[in-house]
Each structure stands twice: as structure tokens, then as C-alpha cells.
Amino acid sequence: MPQEKTTAERVEQEQIAGRSFQSMNFVQSILEEDEQFERKNQDFVHFSLIHNNTFVTVTDARGNKKTGASAGCLEEIKGGSRLSRYAAEATAEHVGRSARKMGMKSVVMKVKGSTYFRKKKAVILSWREGYTFSECKRSEGVGQPSNIMYIHDVTQLPHNGCRLPRKRRK
Template sequence: MDYLRTVINEEPSQISRLNNDENADCVHIKLLRNNTFVTVTDPNGNTKIGGLKASSGMVPELKGGPKLSRYVAEATSEHVGRKAREMGLRSVVVKVNGFSFFKKKRQAIMSFKEGFGNSIVSIEDTTRKPHNGCRLPKKRRI
């Protein structure tokens, strides 16, 4: 009987945790070869009010500087992380996209976490990978 009471008492906490995960906002980090885009959206995919998006050219510390270095992705994501914390976001899901080395992706995620400070629910890599693509044309016979 005591076991059933403890199980019943534990269930609402698990349900509230699941609802918290479903309602978490999304952070989309897109790493391109010469630019970095970071956008914060609600669970439906709409950009948050207050303009929580930035590219490497929008960060005040990087004005006029090179946008190709590894530091740029870190600075951009940390800048958006600070703005998200100021808006009062509690938990986020980070989605990383881009054909770059894992080290650059990891550094961008860690710098966002440092700027944000709150909990990150999950991290997803949403980069599309080709599955051999279209069939090539026939070789020319000579």
C-alpha cells in the first residue's frame, strides 16, 4: 500500500517534467562556412518577440572584424544566450545545423550555455546528410 502511494505521488512530477520539455523554446544554431546564425524560437517555430536572433555581423564586439575565425561562432552564440537570459527563458532545446567540424559546433553550444546559464533540455544535430544523391549521367564512350 505504501508503495502505491509513493508511485502515485511520483507521477505528477514526471508529467510536469515532460510538459516542461515539450514547451521548451528552441535555439537554432546554423554554422556556415563564413557566417553563423543563432535564432531563438518558440516550440512552434516562430521567432521570439524581441528579436532573439543574430548573425556574426550583428554582434557589437565583431563589427568590422573577420567573420571566419572560430571565435565568431562562440561570441555570437554567447551574445544570444545573454539576451535569452535577460528575456527570462527557463529551458531550451539546442538544434545545431551546418557542415562543419564537431569542435566548432561544440564550442558554439558551450558558449551559448555560458551566456544562458539556465538548463538545456537536449542538443540535436539537424544537419541533413545525402544518401548518394541523384544518379550520375552515363560515361561517354570513345
């Protein structure tokens, strides 16, 4: 049974054969730097659409919160109307405007919530409208390229449901 070689022995054999690990490490370090550079420029927008409220949060690549709001903190929305589609749209638009003021470049959206797709779509579009809204250039907003890199639905789905209760004996 052959013994396993240590890392130093393998490197020595590779250098004897004419190959070196140094070139591979150099390429790998360049790739890692590129990935870190891309991650630094991306910000995340988290939409949490739960049954009685809506939360919209903007974070950087490390998860530090930049800005955010909920349907309950807006003055326009009072009482039990926090769960309406209008409340979700108003919250997303409010956060989109504050994100535009911060000068964000590219965004990855993560949507979480077991609501209808129509409500999720309305929230995403209203965030985009709030971000690209410009008082003096309303007509030019249609042709502008989107700053949304991709949209990811992170809603947790049940795999096989809950375990059924045991059957009653006769």
C-alpha cells in the same frame, strides 16, 4: 463478405459489452494536455553554421522568434572574420545573455551545419556560458544544473550523393 460497421454501431456494441470509449478519451485528453504543457515551457535554440556566417535564433514551441543574432550584426566582428570560430562563439554568447534576460527555463538545441564537431561544440558551450554568466557569482556557475534538455544535430546528410555524369562513348 461482411459489411463494415459504422462508428455509431461500434460504440453501441462496446456499450452493450460493458466498455465505453468515454474513459479512453478522458485518459487521452489528459495525456495531450500534459504534452502541450511541456511544449509551452520549452524553447528552441537554432544554430545555423554555414560556410560564411553563423546564425543563432531562439524560438518558442510554436516557432515564433524571440531573439536572435548573426555574426555580421555584432560590432566586435568586422569583415571576413564572420566565418571564424571566434565569431560563432561571440554570437552564441550574445544570444545566450539575451535569452537569460528573457527568463527562459528549459531549452532544446538544434544544430545545423556541415562544419567540424569542434566548432559545433564550442558554439554550444559558449551559448551556455553566456546564459549562466553571472557577474557576482562566477564560481557558483560550475555546479548549477544545466537548462539544456537535449541537443539535436539536424544537419542534412546526403543519402547516396549526386548522380554521376554519363560515361563518354569511345
